[in-house]
Amino acid sequence: MQHKKHALVIGGSLAGLLVGRSLANHFERVTIVERDIYPDQPAPRKGVPHSRFPHSLMLRGQQILEQFFPGLRAELVAEGAIEVDSMKDMAFLTSAGWTTRCSSDLRLFTCSRDLLDWRIRHRLATFPNVQFLQGASVTGLLTDAEHTKIVGVSLHRRASSTPQSTEELYADLIVDASGKASHAPQWLSALGYDPPPETEVNAFVGYVARIYQPPADLSVDWKLLFVPTAPPQRQRGGAILPIEGDFSEGETASQCSDPRNTRWIVSLVGGNRDYPPTDEAGFLAFARSLPTPILAEVIEQATPLTPIYAYYGNENRLRHYDQLSDSPAHFIAVGHAACLLNPTYGQAMTVAALEAMTLDQFFQHHAIDDLNHHTRHLRQQLAKAHREAWLVATGVDYRYRNTPGKPISAATRFVSWYWDQLMELMVDQARVYRTFMEVLHLLKPSIALFQPYILSQVVWHRFNKRLRRLRIGLD
Ligand SMILES: Cc1cc2nc3c(=O)[nH]c(=O)nc-3n(C[C@H](O)[C@H](O)[C@H](O)COP(=O)(O)OP(=O)(O)OC[C@H]3O[C@@H](n4cnc5c(N)ncnc54)[C@H](O)[C@@H]3O)c2cc1C
Structure with a gap:
């Protein structure tokens, strides 16, 4: 060569x-x-400047980083990065409800962008x-x-x-x-x-974030909370991502007295120009407007460590x-x-x-x-x-009502409908949820969501739903 x-x-x-x-x-x-x-x-x-926002690195990215820099994951964990089983430790509220939780080998680390x-x-x-x-x-x-x-x-x-x-x-x-x-x-x-x-493609999405110290006596069964937007019905979302603990000036993360001292990056997101505000009261009110009260409840007990940062150009x-x-x-x-x-x-x-x-x-x-x-x-x-x-x-961004240039073909309408069925299946079907997570983490192409097993579940689910509606006289 x-x-x-x-x-x-x-x-x-x-x-x-x-x-x-x-x-x-x-x-x-x-x-x-x-x-x-x-x-x-x-x-x-x-x-x-965006390093102040949550930075989740998908599993495919984590694998490649480890190939390029063997031992990187262990170094980050030693610096305080948090290990997360993405199916067990993440509370994920889809448009159809909380996803099923179970142990898996889809194990991530989370940390701040600055540390990474x-x-x-x-x-x-x-x-x-x-x-x-x-x-x-x-x-x-x-x-x-x-x-x-x-x-x-x-x-x-x-x-x-x-x-x-x-x-x-x-x-x-x-x-x-x-x-x-x-x-x-x-x-x-x-x-x-x-x-x-x-x-x-611009869905006019606004994004705000703030770092918190979680309450010391907090007792929850998740490490990561994910309430994504689900357009067109739900244009507001939020998340809590755990990151390494703070360390005082002049001290490196590895010298930090307690690297297990986790912090949270809390983010709020709104599409279709429903921008989350950066003032204290507005931030909390937006958090309370999410389809679950959990995020607002826990941050009300937590200690803010930074101002609220905004990033509004998310095309x-x-x-x-x-x-x-x-x-x-x-x-x-x-x-x-x-x-x-x-x-x-x-x-x-x-x-x-x-x-x-x-x-x-x-x-x-x-x-x-x-x-x-x-x-x-x-x-x-x-x-x-x-x-x-x-x-x-x-x-996903084309699903917001006012995204310009939206394709309106039968194929996009089908994909949109199929997506909604998947959200409903993920609530109690661990196998469907796992495939969705593998696609989300770029481990598999999205065509994997159309594999025969999932297709048949979607058809069966749709059939059952229709039957239930007929029985109670809705159709
Ligand atoms: C709010 C926000 C949240 C995000 N969250 C995530 C997330 O959760 N997960 C994820 O995977 N990604 C996330 N990203 C994307 C991620 O931060 C990076 O932007 C992305 O990986 C692309 O990075 P980049 O290196 O291409 O560009 P950037 O990170 O924007 O870096 C560009 C670099 O080029 C330098 N530069 C610019 N012009 C010049 C010049 N003329 N000469 C020399 N140097 C120059 C800048 O100083 C900078 O260092 C997020 C981005 C934003 C904005």
Whole structure:
């Protein structure tokens, strides 16, 4: 295999870190260019303000992270991450009722986004061929003389004495992982290329979150509480996600006197412009309006540790880099820069992990010069990695009444109807619930929900319901 010299990643948040890890298997040198200076402990930073929100990492994502960084899960648990059996320890209220609870091997860890990023950065920094260029903002892309490929980036270093000074950095592969606000489409346009076509699905979802110290004497039979929205009927939802305990300033998580000291990230969500408020009274009133009083009751006994943070721009946006026929080679986009997902479904970090795996597999079989002709093929592979998550997120968001551009085909109406039947079955059928969880955690494709056993249960359930209605004279 031909030697691959230098890969450059724009943005060192989760997608950039995971892609950096996978490229380290194949390139002599990987440079991750990050605008921020990283904090030296798990803490929020300017470029990732959303780290204050719950970040659930799906099981497929957890598996990939463990492959990339063996022992990571154990390290996180030692730092205070919580182990959760997702079928036994999660109280999940569907539109049809609480799901059945039973022990399973679908075992997750939950922790803050800050702890996860910090641990991954720490592990990646031990790779001798990975370099972090912190405090450096990429300002544009560079092409070769023939105008056929991207060969580098222009950047500005924050510490530079002359504010306008620009440096150029060259590489064989450039990866945009600069997130939702990526300027890559504008950078491509400035070079005379077409920007990628975009698809947006916006259900106008608002999201607020706050960290709490749970009450010391709390006695509940769950670790994680999940009351998702269920549009179109239920456009409000909420959740409690346990995370590692706090640790005082200057102390690292592992030095914390009691790592079992769990905190909660409590989040509230509203679709169809029903944005949850950020004031104390409004937050509690919204929590009380959920279809179960449990969330409001327990937070009334808990101690708030932070202000209430809001994130109101939760649209889904797909940049179709895979559809560009005349676009420069040796340039790709990953993470939210390529596929922005409504974060309330908790899939984006797992998608980033799947994209990193895709790159790993691609470079096991391709030399760097293959990108001259195969960049589009690589982009198509990356598009496959986010397709399933995109369909799930937009499928649910289209169920809100006022989401623009809603498809109204018989097929979408059937999927919507089928979804409602599944929610009802999950209340007492552990096997159906388990398959649903495997799909949710991106362990199985959503087609698994249409396997013969589940299809037959849906038909049987529907038949029984109809029969009951006939008996009591409703039909
Ligand atoms: C409110 C909220 C909640 C979420 N909850 C979940 C969840 O539960 N589960 C889940 O899987 N995902 C969740 N996500 C998604 C997740 O946080 C990430 O956004 C996602 O994994 C994509 O990350 P990213 O690395 O592509 O982008 P980002 O995390 O947005 O990072 C982009 C990085 O690029 C840097 N950067 C930007 N421009 C430049 C530049 N020009 N030069 C150099 N550096 C630059 C930024 O400083 C930043 O570090 C949530 C997102 C939000 C907003």
